[in-house]
Amino acid sequence: AGRPAIRRRDHICWRYKFGARLGEGGFGSVRKGTRYKDSLKAFHPKPLPLEIALAVIINRKPNCPHIIEMLDWQDDPDYYLIVLERPVPSMDMGKFLKCSGGVLSEQIAQYLMWQVIYAANFCCYRGVFHRDIKLENVLVNPTTLEIKLIDFGCGDLVKDSGYSTHLVYSTKPYFSPEYHDRGRYHAKPATVYSLGVLLFAMLHGRFPKARDLYCLGINQSVFAVSHECIRFLWAGLQRHPEHRIALEQMLYLDWFVLGFPNPLPINRNASKQHSCHR
Structure with missing residues (x-):
């Protein structure tokens, strides 16, 4: 912990106190940090330049909450440093699921998904393709259920021509089928598919299988969720991208528009267990 042995007083490392390692990403390590001037909590990875460029684009005002x-x-001769906010309290959605018994209620999943989809739309609106939306890249405040999308290390700029390769660090269960079927995919349809996988994992504690997709397709639910939720999942998990719902339309499906009549139940159990996962 503490500042590394760097002589330049204007270096970024003189402005932050670095602490324990929080984890590893595809492009560097993540450590706790505290800004000296105001004790603001933060963490910093050592990313590639593209991640910094994407972060600059995303963080232009007005930014997304x-x-x-x-x-x-700051860039140095041998590496780059980027300092990010560190929401406290928070845990990644994978750990939040474990604290919640492995699955989430449909109402809590709906509240979390609205925020994730909003963030995904914001990224594409700014011309940024996150390309690795998954449980581990969504931070959840276990008390308020507010989320933060993190880790643009696999990201790229949105291109009309699409993409022909996946980065080795992005996560296979979330890959859109056209990557395997056609060897090419586009940012928005691929994002929609990964969001569908994310929601299925939140509701069922596992990734969707062929049998699950079949049941969704014929609307014979073996799942304890509403018909609106089933239609939402099916719209996002279509095998062919041209049949998938548009990213911009996801927040206007009945599942969100109709909503739930009861107040949102805050997951107090997950909040209490948070301390063991910090």
Whole structure:
């Protein structure tokens, strides 16, 4: 912990106290950090330049409250440093699921998904393709259920021509089928598919299988969720991208428009267990 042995007083490392390692991403490590001037909590990875460029684009004002905010960055001869906000309390959605018994109620999943989809739309609106939306890249405040989308290390700029390769660090269960079927995919349809996988995992504690997709397709639910939720899942998990719902339309499906009549139940159990996962 503490500042590394760097002589330049204007270096970014003189502005932050670095602490324990929080985890590893595809492009670097993540450590706790505290800004000296105001004790603001933060963490910093050592990313590639593209991640910094994407973060700069995403963080232009007005920014999105559901995307992690970049606080500072600096390039050095041998590496880059980027400092990001560290929401406290928070845990990634994978750990939040474990604290919630492995699955989420449909109402809590709906509330979390609205925020994730909003963030995904914001990214594409700004011309940024996250490309690795998954449980581990969504931070959840276990008390308020507010989320932050993190880790743009696999990201790219949105291109009309699409993409022919996946980065080795992005996560296979979330890959859109056209990557395997056609060897090519586009940002928005691929994002929609990964969001469908994310929601299925939140509701069922596992990734969708062929049998699950069949049941969704013929509307014979073996799942304890509403018909609106089934239609939402099926719209996002269509095998062919041209049949998939448009990313911009996801927030206007009946599942969100109709909503739930009861107040949102805050997951107090997950909040209490948070301390063991920090």
